[in-house]
Amino acid sequence: MIPGFRNERPRTELPAASRRDVLRGGLLAGAGLLIGFTLPARGPAPAVAATAAAGDAVMPNAFVRIAPDNTVTVLIKHLEMGQGVTTGLTTILAEELDADWAQMRAEHAPVDTAKYANLLFGIQGTGGSTAVANSWEQLRKAGASARAMLVAAAAERWKVPASEITVSKGVVSHAASNRSARFGELAEAAAKQTPPTDLKLKDQGAFTLIGQRLPRLDSVAKTTGRAQFGMDVALPDALVAVVARPTRFGATVASFDATAAKAVPGVVDVVAIPQGVAVLAKGMWAATRGREALTVRWDESKAETRSSDAILAEYRKLAATPGAVADKAGDAAAALAGAAKVLTAEFDFPYLAHAPMEPLNCTVKLAPDGMEIWTGCQFQTVDQANAARVAGLKPEQVRIHTLYAGGSFGRRATTNSDFIVEAVAIAKATGGKAPVKLIWTREDDVRGGYYRPMYHHALSAGLDAAGNLVGWRHRIVGQSILTGTPFEAMMVKDGVDATSVEGANNLPYAIPNRSVELHTVKSPVPVLWWRSVGSTHTAFAVETFLDELAHAAGKDPVAFRRAMLAGEPRHRAVLDLVAEKAGWGTPLPQGRARGVALHESFHSFVAQVAEVSLDKDGRVRVDRVVCAVDCGVPVNPDVIRAQMEGGIGFGLGAIMAEQVTLTEGRVDQSNFHDYTPLRIDRMPTVEVHIVPSTAAPTGVGEPGVPPVGPAVANAVFALTGRRVRALPFAKELSV
Amino acid sequence: MSVTFELNGRNVSLDVDPDMPLLWAIRESAGLTGTKFGCGAALCGACTVHVDGEPTRSCSVPVGAVAGQRVTTVEGLETGGNKAAKAVQAAWQALDVVQCGYCQSGQIMSATALLSAKPRPTDADIDEAMSGNLCRCATYVRIRAAIHDAARRMEA
Ligand code: FES
Ligand code: FES
Numbered sequence: 036m037i038p039g040f041r042n043e044r045p046r047t048e049l050p051a052a053s054r055r056d057v058l059r060g061g062l063l064a065g066a067g068l069l070i071g072f073t074l075p076a077r078g079p080a081p082a083v084a085a086t087a088a089a090g091d092a093v094m095p096n097a098f099v100r101i102a103p104d105n106t107v108t109v110l111i112k113h114l115e116m117g118q119g120v121t122t123g124l125t126t127i128l129a130e131e132l133d134a135d136w137a138q139m140r141a142e143h144a145p146v147d148t149a150k151y152a153n154l155l156f157g158i159q160g161t162g163g164s165t166a167v168a169n170s171w172e173q174l175r176k177a178g179a180s181a182r183a184m185l186v187a188a189a190a191e192r193w194k195v196p197a198s199e200i201t202v203s204k205g206v207v208s209h210a211a212s213n214r215s216a217r218f219g220e221l222a223e224a225a226a227k228q229t230p231p232t233d234l235k236l237k238d239q240g241a242f243t244l245i246g247q248r249l250p251r252l253d254s255v256a257k258t259t260g261r262a263q264f265g266m267d268v269a270l271p272d273a274l275v276a277v278v279a280r281p282t283r284f285g286a287t288v289a290s291f292d293a294t295a296a297k298a299v300p301g302v303v304d305v306v307a308i309p310q311g312v313a314v315l316a317k318g319m320w321a322a323t324r325g326r327e328a329l330t331v332r333w334d335e336s337k338a339e340t341r342s343s344d345a346i347l348a349e350y351r352k353l354a355a356t357p358g359a360v361a362d363k364a365g366d367a368a369a370a371l372a373g374a375a376k377v378l379t380a381e382f383d384f385p386y387l388a389h390a391p392m393e394p395l396n397c398t399v400k401l402a403p404d405g406m407e408i409w410t411g412c413q414f415q416t417v418d419q420a421n422a423a424r425v426a427g428l429k430p431e432q433v434r435i436h437t438l439y440a441g442g443s444f445g446r447r448a449t450t451n452s453d454f455i456v457e458a459v460a461i462a463k464a465t466g467g468k469a470p471v472k473l474i475w476t477r478e479d480d481v482r483g484g485y486y487r488p489m490y491h492h493a494l495s496a497g498l499d500a501a502g503n504l505v506g507w508r509h510r511i512v513g514q515s516i517l518t519g520t521p522f523e524a525m526m527v528k529d530g531v532d533a534t535s536v537e538g539a540n541n542l543p544y545a546i547p548n549r550s551v552e553l554h555t556v557k558s559p560v561p562v563l564w565w566r567s568v569g570s571t572h573t574a575f576a577v578e579t580f581l582d583e584l585a586h587a588a589g590k591d592p593v594a595f596r597r598a599m600l601a602g603e604p605r606h607r608a609v610l611d612l613v614a615e616k617a618g619w620g621t622p623l624p625q626g627r628a629r630g631v632a633l634h635e636s637f638h639s640f641v642a643q644v645a646e647v648s649l650d651k652d653g654r655v656r657v658d659r660v661v662c663a664v665d666c667g668v669p670v671n672p673d674v675i676r677a678q679m680e681g682g683i684g685f686g687l688g689a690i691m692a693e694q695v696t697l698t699e700g701r702v703d704q705s706n707f708h709d710y711t712p713l714r715i716d717r718m719p720t721v722e723v724h725i726v727p728s729t730a731a732p733t734g735v736g737e738p739g740v741p742p743v744g745p746a747v748a749n750a751v752f753a754l755t756g757r758r759v760r761a762l763p764f765a766k767e768l769s770v
Numbered sequence: 771m772s773v774t775f776e777l778n779g780r781n782v783s784l785d786v787d788p789d790m791p792l793l794w795a796i797r798e799s800a801g802l803t804g805t806k807f808g809c810g811a812a813l814c815g816a817c818t819v820h821v822d823g824e825p826t827r828s829c830s831v832p833v834g835a836v837a838g839q840r841v842t843t844v845e846g847l848e849t850g851g852n853k854a855a856k857a858v859q860a861a862w863q864a865l866d867v868v869q870c871g872y873c874q875s876g877q878i879m880s881a882t883a884l885l886s887a888k889p890r891p892t893d894a895d896i897d898e899a900m901s902g903n904l905c906r907c908a909t910y911v912r913i914r915a916a917i918h919d920a921a922r923r924m925e926a
Contacts, residue, residue, distance in 0.1 A: 256871075257874050264806075319794050392814070392872040441870045477809040677869060706811050713910070716897035
């Protein structure tokens with residue numbers, strides 16, 4: 036017998052008790068509200084500061100601390116949100132240090148942009164699958180430098196030439212005199228050495244940790260309940276705050292009556308903040324009950340009042356007209372006019388919520404001369420500046436403690452630091468009299484905006500008489516993620532937001548005549564990058580349309596793509612590998628079909644083959660996904676595999692059944708009964724094959740996501756003859 | 771008002787409103803934060819605990835309803851002498867199931883309950899017992915493998 040959950044509910048219904056809580060949602064977050072800091076120009080940050088400050092004797096440089104007990108702690112400048120970055124970055128440093136994996140530890144670095152900037156962003160921040168890519172050289176050098184200092188310390192102590200000293204698995208040895216010492220014994224002396232200026236990094240053939248399966252550093256803490264997430268911070272006397280936000284994006288508080296809320300036992304205070312009305316209480320239960328008792332009138336004069344269907348109808352009209360040019364080659368119009376066969380297709384993509392498993396939260400302790408913040412945040416430099424501005428402090432007076440994040444998928448990388456600034460505003464409004472722990476409920480999260488934008492795509496393509504793809508026109512309509520943010524100058528050029536068109540304006544396929552165009556529309560609905568950003572929609576449109584074209588040309592979908600990839604060996608290699616491993620072209624059991632998709636994102640190359648069938652109820656079932664990935668040197672193969680598995684499940688949930696819709700401006704969904712990520716019973720088996728490579732490593736957090744949707748859609752076509760072009764599938768198919 | 775129950779083998783008396791969900795009593799009053807808040811509506815499983823051995827969504831049970839009963843949270847698994855729990859945690863670590871980790875206390879509580887009731891679960895059993903536990907990182911491939919691995923560890 037399977038144990039029944041004593042209080043399990045059908046997962047398609049919301050219990051009555053929660054319905055009250057759902058009444059308030061939505062978030063006003065005018066992007067202009069809090070921004071104003073200047074983003075440093077893109078470029079490398081200062082070199083690693085090899086400081087051995089007084090009293091900091093076991094810190095050979097900014098990235099590593101060696102303790103007398105022989106543990107080695109790597110300071111992780113990126114946020115661990117599940118992607119395995121603590122393990123990955125520690126591996127890189129430990130490799131050049133010649134440490135023993137068992138002695139390695141990791142902890143989040145403090146905010147210090149000079150030391151810990153993302154070298155690809157110029158600010159301290161995590162995103163774009165850049166953590167390993169930007170840290171690769173930096174941490175190898177930091178490890179090699181610390182190793183050289185340990186060797187120098189041993190040479191001095193033993194009075195032997197440094198060149199005769201070897202290091203292996205955390206032990207420094209001099210064979211001729213039969214002496215050895217562990218790192219911990221040498222740490223203090225090592226920190227006093229001058230960091231070497233010319234570092235020799237290992238040849239890749241000499242790697243002993245990189246490329247191996249190493250246990251994740253966070254596994255034990257996360258399987259025993261000991262891992263500390265932002266949600267777990269409990270400062271003495273802290274008050275829990277929840278915020279009543281408008282139900283329509285762009286609305287503001289007109290007036291409120293807190294009488295009934297204040298009468299709820301445990302409620303301590305009710306304050307207005309720019310984002311809504313905050314209820315502070317001794318504990319979450321009292322805070323949410325207080326919020327239920329609150330009456331707020333909203334000024335909706337500037338609010339979004341359209342339904343998502345109405346917005347989409349406007350997108351469709353726009354798609355009939357030329358847009359801003361995002362990519363152009365040859366003469367697409369002429370090629371289409373002269374083609375033997377022309378195909379067209381239109382696609383709709385809904386708003387999507389990130390819905391990280393840990394609802395957003397932030398703890399703030401405000402004092403007149405400084406502020407401490409505890410949270411899981413992706414953009415420390417930005418968050419520090421935004422928090423300081425709201426509190427009326429200088430950025431250096433703001434200390435951020437970065438904790439494990441229970442997922443993010445981009446949600447914790449808002450350029451206005453929305454949830455952090457909200458917590459600071461509450462702390463300020465209450466005069467800093469008690470620490471504030473802001474908690475969003477799941478309903479707040481699903482209804483809170485910062486969605487993957489809704490998009491409409493319109494494509495036309497022409498084949499010549501031999502079935503070659505000769506013309507391609509791709510129009511995209513949707514909101515810009517970056518316009519009006521500090522990233523605009525860097526990433527929006529000539530009216531084209533790079534995040535709206537990535538994956539569409541850099542096709543690897545040799546198509547002689549192309550026109551990729553963008554219409555950017557405005558709405559008060561806050562939008563944001565969502566795991567794999569533009570590729571969440573461009574890959575689907577491109578890769579399913581290519582499949583249609585292959586069929587129209589009477590060609591095999593793998594061969595059709597392959598023929599257009601002559602100049603792209605890495606794309607071709609993952610496509611070949613996935614085809615081989617999936618048995619492409621071999622017969623499948625009755626009732627099963629395959630689909631393929633290929634996509635590069637964040638400089639990693641991923642191809643996937645999905646196998647689908649219909650279950651006994653006629654629902655689409657994805658049985659198996661085979662995945663080939665080339666991400667350069669595979670630093671932690673098992674973490675790469677995990678990210679591909681997770682990315683496939685995450686992407687599959689979205690294309691199957693996730694959507695945020697608006698009715699007269701109000702979000703229809705509220706919790707996991709109607710915003711429905713994938714569950715275990717719909718997870719396919721996944722096989723991951725990693726291409727061996729010596730190229731510099733690139734990211735894996737996002738690139739597993741884009742191909743799964745189109746691979747499944749192409750398999751569904753092969754099985755049923757139906758092309759699904761409006762997502763999620765649940766709108767048209769039984770899933 | 772106070773509510774008395776057994777929490778991880780110890781009697782606790784918490785000074786709380788009996789209508790408060792067990793989840794918040796455990797997290798805020800008893801200070802055990804391994805049990806997570808994910809949805810507050812019995813939809814995600816992040817808050818799963820055992821009440822008298824049965825997996826229970828603590829966000830949707832008033833603390834008053836467990837008066838006099840035995841509540842086990844993830845923090846109580848290691849010391850509770852539960853053979854299935856030990857196997858589950860070992861398997862979870864050996865296979866590196868976790869990613870962000872936020873759902874995993876709940877996954878482990880559900881998997882432990884499953885294996886306690888059914889030491890050799892099939893894939894269909896796993897789907898049935900575990901589909902109330904969302905994992906937004908979609909670690910499902912490894913959750914399934916780890917449950918089978920834990921079953922083998924229990925036999926050994
Ligand atoms: S928090 Fe209890 S089931 Fe989600
Ligand atoms: S590990 Fe992140 S939600 Fe499950």
